[in-house]
Amino acid sequence: xxxxxxxxxxxxxxxxxxxxxxxxxxxxxxxxxxxxxxxxxxxxxxxxxxxxxxxxxxxxxxxxxxxxxxxxxxxxxxxxxxxxxxxxxxxxxxxxxxxxxxxxxxxx
Numbered sequence: 068x069x070x071x072x073x074x075x076x077x078x079x080x081x082x083x084x085x086x087x088x089x090x091x092x093x094x095x096x097x098x099x100x101x102x103x104x105x106x107x108x109x110x111x112x113x114x115x116x117x118x119x120x121x122x123x124x125x126x127x128x129x130x131x132x133x134x135x136x137x138x139x140x141x142x143x144x145x146x147x148x149x150x151x152x153x154x155x156x157x158x159x160x161x162x163x164x165x166x167x168x169x170x171x172x173x174x175x
Contacts, residue, residue, distance in 0.1 A: 080133075081158055084151070087132035092117060093125045100135060100147045108143045 074082070088094055092115060099114055100106055108126065112119045126145060129135045134152075137145030 077158070080154075083132045084134060084155060087128050087134055090125065090128075092121075093129055096122070096125055096129060097134060097147065100145060105144060105146045108145070111145075 088097065095115060096111055099111060103110070108119065108122060111122050111126070115122055117125075123143075126135065126137070126143070130137060130145075133148055134155075135145050136148045137143060
């Protein structure tokens, strides 16, 4: 993959987050974590048509992107990283309507 020079730290973070969320299984995991607040790996295996090892790999990618947090000692338990979700929401709003650049109704 070609590198884009001079990306801001925020643009780098966005690329990492969107890359992680670009996989349907990982997106489903994030939605399930939002619905349940906390999940063990086995809970996610029960709702996805994937092997436990595959789910674990997807969890690793999400954790490395900063989207989720979790304990891996004993029974692995994961939840969404609240700061990452707030950042993602703010970033998406800024993409739609940067710094009051659009009038009400323009972004509908």
